[in-house]
Amino acid sequence: MWGLELLGMDGWRREMAGTRRHGAGRGRPTLEEVAARAGVGRGTVSRVINGSPRVSDRTRTAVEQAVAELGYVPNRVARALAANRADAVALVIPEPETRLFAEPYFSDIIRGVGAGLADTDLQLLLTLIRTPKERQRLAEYLSAHRVDGVLLVSVHADDPLPDLLERIEMPAVLSGRRSAHESVPYVDSDNTGGAQSAVEHLIGRGRERVATITGPLDMYVAQCRLEGYGAAVRAAGREVEEELVVSADFTEEGGRRAMWQLLSQRPDLDGVFAASDVMAAGARQVLRENGRGVPDDVALVGFEDSAVARHMDPPLTSVRQATEEMGRAMVRVLLEEIGGRSDHTAKRPQLVLPTQLVRRESS
Amino acid sequence: MWGLELLGMDGWRREMAGTRRHGAGRGRPTLEEVAARAGVGRGTVSRVINGSPRVSDRTRTAVEQAVAELGYVPNRVARALAANRADAVALVIPEPETRLFAEPYFSDIIRGVGAGLADTDLQLLLTLIRTPKERQRLAEYLSAHRVDGVLLVSVHADDPLPDLLERIEMPAVLSGRRSAHESVPYVDSDNTGGAQSAVEHLIGRGRERVATITGPLDMYVAQCRLEGYGAAVRAAGREVEEELVVSADFTEEGGRRAMWQLLSQRPDLDGVFAASDVMAAGARQVLRENGRGVPDDVALVGFEDSAVARHMDPPLTSVRQATEEMGRAMVRVLLEEIGGRSDHTAKRPQLVLPTQLVRRESS
DNA sequence: ATCACAGCTGGGAGCGCTCCCACCGTACCT
DNA sequence: AGGTACGGTGGGAGCGCTCCCAGCTGTGAT
The missing domain is CATH 1.10.260.40 (lambda repressor-like DNA-binding domains)
Incomplete structure (x- = not known):
């Protein structure tokens, strides 16, 4: 079934048949x-x-x-063939996500992964997944064990890859859980705690009616941030009002729409916690369009602490994740998985990294 | 949707349950x-x-x-060993740069490269260079011909890597030239033209005293953007005034300092072309601190059209580079180099991609 | 029928390494 | 003295592929 596809790929090589002979290597x-x-x-x-x-x-x-x-340098390829390992790990990034998270998130993860791998002599293989067909190709590739381990960034709940990897016993680490009881090893940041601290901060500054713009609630990360919001609200002895919670899709435009809705439902709100900086940026625009000053009329807090946060006017208070550290941690965990695969009973390592509220003028 | 296909792979898996000798594959x-x-x-x-x-x-x-x-899938490693190729290209990124350019630049390049490689069966190897030692290791690695080609992002003029690659006849492509007479194949964007159109736009909007904040002038890209500024000024029948030109280092803080200097040298300026969005953001802050409205008092234009530009207040007019397309083009050029290396007399492909002015409210 | 010459095909000989086993010597025992 | 043990060592046997050459077929020209 795949056979035909595979043939297709070799097209470019045909042209260069025989060309490459100049003793490379x-x-x-x-x-x-x-x-x-x-x-x-x-x-x-x-x-x-x-x-x-x-x-x-x-x-x-x-x-x-x-x-x-x-000046001898070992030939990795020969080594890999003989030892039946690959000396490489794959970092898999679903392409659509890079647009969404964009900003520093990915480059930070990559940087962290790079750092983690630096003294390892494992190679970093980057795989962008754009289409189901490419995902299929990746699956084949991984099944053929051409890498020693896999790092998966921002997997969706319905992504079959993690399970496939588990079946073929390929060491893997996720960045972020798919659900509360994730079975695959992961490194995540403390979304709940971060959100909670953001909202506590808002309440601590005297805000009475704090709203939240959530991410898509089929994503666990969005659920966590909402939970953090709820926790903070209840900790202050208040109740979570339905009208103060609107969910969006992590995009700027989504943030705009959500803010409009909030403003119409509860014109008297005086604080907003947006589950991402980009949504906060959208919300900020709508606030301006409605003549609400930030932070005087409405205090605003985001999540992620991306470049956008720093460059907003006023600069946005935001919850910083240790993204680069996440990358580094993922590598650590993966190396453990690769190394200590002997005892299958061992608990899978799962890490949650702390977040930190970065205060700026928006709150 | 993928589910079904992926299940297909179960077949071979099941057969070899328990079969597995040491190691995978x-x-x-x-x-x-x-x-x-x-x-x-x-x-x-x-x-x-x-x-x-x-x-x-x-x-x-x-x-x-x-x-x-x-369900046969060829073993790349064996193939690579036998055929003495690597079936992989390296994307080399000097680490400090990822912080500087940050923003979409980096991820766009990667995305473009990924796209370009998609229907090739070349692997993308990502190499972050942090320290001279790592550069050294990379050099060894490349000398050992463990990849078929190299993509170099944002090389500095004094980087020894391009020359090394040329010596060992390793196909390579740069993103951005190191100087006006770059000998290595490259893909660059039209910095001069972009800057020129930005400044022409400013002049066209009736601005009389247009200043520029340049990048570090030992970088060719900064020189080009300055040159574009000069060309537009002269094309309008004016002269380039020294007091209207201040150079910075592509950072926000640098932009701030440069703007202060400009303001003190020529308090009457009414337009600023910053050679990067981030510097424009710095300049914008200083303008605000000095009570100058944008665009009413001073019109502002940046370069790069990053996320920062969109999120500034007012949103920043900026020169957009086709960054993703650059990545894609780099791959095209590299494949040519890899394939057609036979005739050494052939002209090295050098591409300059057009830019486009994106008008927003800052001008 | 004979010969030449294509077009296809099988399989030996590696590619540069790791794995592993047989083997060497020495040191230390009984 | 002979036996045992063990740290060190050499090198055969692959890993799964590509390359290449010899050989095999069938065709058309002689």
């Missing part, structure tokens, strides 16, 4: 040559390269010198 | 098995897989069927 020293130079066997060099302890110091020094003299 | 069908099943030789299957024309239709069909039945 050939001519570089091999293990064997290093061995010859050091006057030892192939196996010994391999042991030295891989830091095996079962090598005498004398031999090790000799080999190391030969390596240095020849 | 073993147990998948190999070329040899496909050959056996199709009743042909290894070579023939290889030819079919790679779309060679020297196969009879009957044989081809038989092989394709066997491939489908077995």
Whole structure:
């Protein structure tokens, strides 16, 4: 079934048949040559390269010198084939998301992942998923175990990938849970706590009628932030009023619409917690259009602390996530998964990173 | 929707339950098995897989069927080893830059590159460079020809990497030139033209004293944007006044400082072209602090058309670069380089993509 | 019928590594 | 002395593919 598709991909290569012969790679020293130079066997060099302890110091020094003299760099491809590993992990990003979260989120995650991988000699393979067909291709690719582990960013609840990965026993880590009882290892930030602290802050500043603009409630992250809102409201001895809760879709336009609705339902609101900075930006516009000053008439708080927050007027108070740290943590967890896969009974590592409220002039 | 397809993969999985020897991947069908099943030789299957024309239709069909039945997916690693290619290209990003450009630039490039690579079966390898040591490691890695080509984002004039790549005949493409006579293939956007159109726009709106905040002038991109400014000024029959030109470093704080300086040198200026949105944001703050209205007192234009531009108050007129298209173009050029490396006399492809002025309320 | 020459095909010989097993020597026992 | 043990070591046997060449078929020209 896929066969035909696979053939298609090779099109470009046909043209270049034979073209590439100019010794790419050939001519570089091999293990064997290093061995010859050091006057030892192939196996010994391999042991030295891989830091095996079962090598005498004398031999090790000799080999190391030969390596240095020849400028030997191991051929990852050969190594991967022989050892049947890939020496690579994939970072999978569903393309539509990059537009949504955009901003620093992705680059921060990537940066964190890069940092985490830096002293690993694992390669980072980036995979953008645009279409179901590409997802299918990725699934094949992963099933063929061409990577040692997978990092999944912002998976939707109905994404089949995590389960597929679990079935084929491919180590994987999610950024963000799909639901309250996520079975796959993940790293998430404390959405509930962050939201709660934001709303507590609003209430602490004397706001009486604090509304919230939520994300799409079929996303767990949106549920959590709403829950945090509720927790803060109740902690202040108030009740969650339906009219003060409107959900949107994490976009600017959604934020605008939600703000209009809030304003018409409860013109007397004096505080808004938006579950994302971009929605806050939309809300801010609508507030301005309606002559409501921020923060004088309405105090506004966002979530994510992206560049947008800093550049808004007035600059937006927002909940900062340790995004880069998330990337780094994901790598840590993945490495554990890859390494310690022996005992299947072990609890899957699941991490929740703290958030931090960044106060600015909007509240 | 994907569900059904993915289930298909269950087949092979189930068979090898318990079969799994050490490590993953073993147990998948190999070329040899496909050959056996199709009743042909290894070579023939290889030819079919790679779309060679020297196969009879009957044989081809038989092989394709066997491939489908077995769910065969070629092992890239083995293929790479045997053919001495890597089936991968590296995207190299100097880490500090991701902070500077931040915003959509980076993710747009990645998205474009991803799109360009989508129907190739090349892998995208992401490499963040943080330290000189890591650069060194990358250099080794590339010298060992473990990728088929390299995409370099925002190289500095003094970066040794492009020359290294040229020496080892590794196909490479830059995003942005290092200087006016760049020898390596590149894809750049029309910085000069973009800047010129921005300034022409300002002048066209009746602004008499248009200033500019430039980037660091040791960067070619900054030079170009300044040149575009000059061209527009002169085209309007005016002269470039030194007092109207201040250079900064592409950061917000730099933009602030530059704006202060401009305001003190020429309090009567009525237009500002900032060579980046972020600097424009800084300038905008200073203008506000000095009681200058935008656009009434001072019209402001940025460059890049990032998220910041849209979220400023008033929204910033800015020069949009086709960033995603740049990524895509880089891949196209790289593929050409990889494929047609035979004739070394051929002109190196160098592309300049047009920009577009996006008008908003700041001007 | 014979020969030449295509068009196809099978399979040997690697690619550069890891794995693993047999083997060496030395040290330490009985 | 012979036995045991064990840290070190060499090198065969692959990993799954591509490359290439020899060989095999069928066709058309002689």
